[in-house]
Amino acid sequence: MSAQDALSPSGDVALDVRDLRMRYGTKDVLTGVSFAALRGEVLALLGPNGAGKTTTIEILEGFRMRSAGEVSVLGEDPAHGGEAWRARLGVVLQSWRDHGRWRVRDLLGYLARFYRPYATAEVSRPWDVDELIKVVGLAELANAKVMTLSGGQRRRLDVAIGIVGRPELVFLDEPTAGFDPHARREFHDLVHRLADFENTTVLLTTHDLDEAEKLADRILVLDEGTIIANGSADQLARELTTQAEVRWTSEGRRHVHAVTEGDPTGFVRQLLTGDLGVTELEVKRASLEDTYMSLVHRAETDQAQQTDRTEQTEEVQS
Amino acid sequence: MTTTTQPEARWAAVRAGLTRGWLETKYSIKEPGDLVWILAFPVIYAVVLLFMRGSTVPGTDFALGAMVLPSLVGMGIAFGGLTGPASTIAVDREDGTLLRAKATPNGMIGYLVGKILMFALTTLVSLIVMVIPGVMVAGDLRLDARTWLLLTLIFLVGMVATVPISVALGSLLKTSSQTGLLFLGSMLLIVPSGIFYPITALPEWLQWVGQAFPYYWLGLGARSAMLPESMAAAEIGGSWRTLEMFGVLGVWAVVGMVLAPIVLRRMARRESGSTVAAARERYMTKGY
Structure with a gap:
């Protein structure tokens, strides 16, 4: 029962990255990335294509082994994060095509079941599936086949899947790529809601400065494998x-x-x-x-x- | 410190996996592309029966069509178990299904349980449909309580002997387009399996090749369950070799159970968003 309590990160730091390095063969992709995120903070990892955004986020998600550096995600090293740790994370990656035959509600209902054993006194897991479908604006498509969804609808489903377990920390990799302006705005509202009402920490990557400014409390600019600026949009303007x-x-x-x-x-x-x-x-x-x-x-x-x-x-x- | 809730969470994943298997079976049966595979064996058998009408096993008055039915049942089990999981794993890896399982707590357990159940159920559907053309030769078969008990056992052992091996093979494939190789390999293995052509009529070395793989043994097992005792005379050693059958299938099961988790884990560890994106990229540019 108290297993989750013991895992709570000490203090309010959700993410702590120190001198993270990544090398593929002879190519250095990350050359010393350091940053931290507090609980409930929305961080945008901003940078041109090839700057190392996806590599960074994949290491934090525990999907990629780092070459060097110290990383703590919700108090644990993602390289050795167990299933209980995974239950507190939400992951929204680029380019999902999976479960095309499934119906929207079936898929969310199925994935939600894995999180139920990880509910705690403070966090009731998972989301109510029908409520979540409404929140991401897919109510009319609850019985639609996933493969029939449009790009934007599919993306919203991906976000719903990412947060179905009521994660304490959500990773969003290029969440609005391919969105029309309307869908983009709705998505921004959703992220604000997560941070404000659910106290969820959000780390998102984007190459769109405008989006980073709208969404994030803090922007990290990643370039050539290192963070060259870190602050609010105003601070960045002065610093950079x-x-x-x-x-x-x-x-x-x-x-x-x-x-x-x-x-x-x-x-x-x-x-x-x-x-x-x-x-x-x-x-x-x-x-x-x-x-x-x-x-x-x-x-x-x-x-x-x-x-x-x-x-x-x-x-x-x- | 995570162990207190872990058994409970794993059990929840197993139950979710059962739901997954059931849902995927439902989706699969509604999908024309899959239905073709599920119905392939019953249809092949119906055609075979049509051609074999009036023929008997050489030297006996036993209907040839009745002789082929159990062999096809065995082949259906082996084919469903060996080729199905391998090809889906390769596809699931590229479209992100496996990565999704990895991103979900205990998701891999749910995924595997779901896959095994789905292949068991769709293979079962295929075998049950085979009853329809099978009725034509039912008079020649030995159908009693022993038949059903043995068939159930052979089905279960057959699944356990083939699905893990298939999962391991599927994890070794680099892209989903390589699954064609698996189908080709399966077809080649069916030649010396004694299913379409009596194994005793083959050169000895080919008999040994045939006897190394589950196709032969599952066919033999199904024949021992459904054919009259006297037909054992046509087999190698003039016996159903029931013990040997369970023995060889058991070895395949153990090898599969040991290999599959190792290979699957190794493959899954390499999966990340960028590998899925790379597969998508390749798919978009080259079309496979």
């Missing part, structure tokens, strides 16, 4: 966008220079005294979106192995 862009025209050519640290004024003063032909001077602090987009752009061009991306800037800096 210390850089400013100075643009000007000289001798008929347009130049751009990124001031990566501090005040751009010094650079401008130098520029103006050094080159009297400067016209069309512009100084612009980058927005969070600009910064993120340049990150995404760089990741994409890296993947395409294009090396001539910074030519223009380098010309000025040299």
